Amino acid sequence: MKWAKAWRLSDIILIALIGIFFGAIFMGTNYVYDVLTAVLAPVGLSGLANELLLGLWCMPGMLAGYMLRLKGSATLGELLAATVEMFFGGQWGISTLISGVTQGFGAELGYIVTRYKHYDWLGLTASALTTTIVTFGWDLARNGYFKLQLWLLILYFVVRFCSMFLFGGVLTRLITDLLDRSHVLKSTHTN
Amino acid sequence: MNPSIKLLLLFIIALEISFTMIISLNITLVILAMIYLLAHRTKLRTIGWLLIVPLLPAIGLWSTQYINGSGNKTLMAWVLFTRIYAFVFTGATFTLTTNILQLADALEQNWHLPSKFAYGVLAAYNLVPKIQHEVQIIRTAGLMRGQQLSFWSPKLYFKAILVSINWSQNLAQAMTSHGFVEDAPRTHYRHSVLCWQDWAILIIGVGLLQVGIFLVPWV
Numbered sequence: 001m002k003w004a005k006a007w008r009l010s011d012i013i014l015i016a017l018i019g020i021f022f023g024a025i026f027m028g029t030n031y032v033y034d035v036l037t038a039v040l041a042p043v044g045l046s047g048l049a050n051e052l053l054l055g056l057w058c059m060p061g062m063l064a065g066y067m068l069r070l071k072g073s074a075t076l077g078e079l080l081a082a083t084v085e086m087f088f089g090g091q092w093g094i095s096t097l098i099s100g101v102t103q104g105f106g107a108e109l110g111y112i113v114t115r116y117k118h119y120d121w122l123g124l125t126a127s128a129l130t131t132t133i134v135t136f137g138w139d140l141a142r143n144g145y146f147k148l149q150l151w152l153l154i155l156y157f158v159v160r161f162c163s164m165f166l167f168g169g170v171l172t173r174l175i176t177d178l179l180d181r182s183h184v185l186k187s188t189h190t191n
Numbered sequence: 192m193n194p195s196i197k198l199l200l201l202f203i204i205a206l207e208i209s210f211t212m213i214i215s216l217n218i219t220l221v222i223l224a225m226i227y228l229l230a231h232r233t234k235l236r237t238i239g240w241l242l243i244v245p246l247l248p249a250i251g252l253w254s255t256q257y258i259n260g261s262g263n264k265t266l267m268a269w270v271l272f273t274r275i276y277a278f279v280f281t282g283a284t285f286t287l288t289t290n291i292l293q294l295a296d297a298l299e300q301n302w303h304l305p306s307k308f309a310y311g312v313l314a315a316y317n318l319v320p321k322i323q324h325e326v327q328i329i330r331t332a333g334l335m336r337g338q339q340l341s342f343w344s345p346k347l348y349f350k351a352i353l354v355s356i357n358w359s360q361n362l363a364q365a366m367t368s369h370g371f372v373e374d375a376p377r378t379h380y381r382h383s384v385l386c387w388q389d390w391a392i393l394i395i396g397v398g399l400l401q402v403g404i405f406l407v408p409w410v
Contacts, residue, residue: 004305004308005374007307007308008307008363008373009307009310009311009363009366009367009371009373010359010360010362010363011359012307012308012311012312013311013312013314013315013358013359013362013363014355014356014359016311016312016314016315016316017315017318017322017354017355017358017359018351018352018355019315020315020316020318020319020322021322021325021326021348021351021352021354021355022348022351024319024322024323024326025326025342025347025348025351026342028342029342034247037247037248037251038247040251041247041250041251041254041255042254043254043258044254044255044256044257044258044259045255045259046248046250046251046252046254046255047251047252047255049251056342063348067352080312080315083291083312084291084312084315084316084319086282086286087286087290087291087316088316088319092245092278092279092282093201093205093278093279093280093281093282093283093285093286094198094201094202094204094205094278094281094282094285095205095278095282096282097202098202098205098206098209141209141210142209142274143252143271144252144256144260144267144270144271147256147260147261147262147264147267148255148256148259148260148261149259149260149261152259167343171343171345171348174345175345175348175349175352177345178345178346178349179349179352182349182353184353184356185356
């Protein structure tokens with residue numbers, strides 16, 4: 001458990017709090033998901049609702065990885081958010097946890113392939129791409145995507161990447177820029 | 192039953208049914224989970240709610256396969272429809288009968304999760320109601336200055352993170368001042384036991400699942 005040594009109690013609480021805060025904000029988007037699903041279901045494209053919003057749900061992991069810069073922070077950030085969601089009003093049960101692991105690990109992978117050195121657009125884009133690939137691989141099985149027609153698969157993949165890049169990349173960058181300007185991260189940012 | 196073993200069993204079930212295409216198996220799991228929930232005195236209203244909430248995404252998955260699928264479209268459509276319910280109901284057997292405190296105890300005492308993770312997350316979890324309130328405060332404060340903070344506004348998240356940083360430091364200080372020492376051995380008031388019955392249930396459960404997947408000739 002060498003990686004665990006780098007984590008301080010306040011880091012752990014911080015990452016869990018951010019996950020819960022984001023979860024509380026996302027709850028306000030549930031209606032967007034419901035409306036989109038209901039509108040798109042009759043034409044068999046309801047997956048688009050999921051694809052469009054998935055970047056938002058993967059944001060805690062990508063942001064935690066980018067902000068805390070500790071090994072495992074992206075995975076842990078997303079996993080903690082999922083654990084809390086599972087107990088608090090999440091009706092998806094254990095599959096929330098599995099999604100949390102895949103999303104968190106997907107985000108982490110982007111930072112791993114850039115060797116935890118590129119905390120810039122390269123790292124963020126890599127993270128958005130790996131999150132898209134890993135979660136898409138999981139959805140091939142879980143949501144039966146492997147049975148879909150090819151054009152739809154490509155459409156879903158592209159939309160998912162755009163969503164990841166917009167929410168996990170651009171929005172994360174805008175948020176962390178605000179944090180940098182306010183100099184609040186001095187204590188944790190240097191790790 | 193030990194929460195960590197229960198979680199592991201349900202995790203294996205969720206993982207395995209994600210890769211199988213047996214409608215009757217999914218339905219069997221839903222029925223078994225429902226019996227378990229009723230035996231644990233779950234309210235009928237809660238069960239009704241569990242049936243209604245996944246309906247929209249389930250219909251969405253169903254229609255996607257039915258209209259845009261390939262191969263045996265009807266089969267896959269119903270597999271996914273029932274799979275969602277299997278996820279929800281097996282998951283509910285955990286979340287409706289176990290709380291996060293029991294799980295944290297089990298992971299810490301039986302699986303040697305560092306106590307800072309167990310108690311750190313618990314500390315944050317107990318703030319959930321306060322966090323929901325705080326999000327409203329941030330939004331209202333924005334409105335007072337004529338700013339509509341929506342879920343795509345960086346400012347909303349920025350303010351949430353500021354509050355998180357503040358609270359996390361306060362909480363960590365409070366825990367330290369109450370005698371919590373990171374990475375130090377602890378004694379326990381609540382004991383989490385992991386006995387051979389737990390392992391037996393896990394092994395039998397996983398075994399039965401394999402029988403259900405590979406041996407039973409479902410129609």
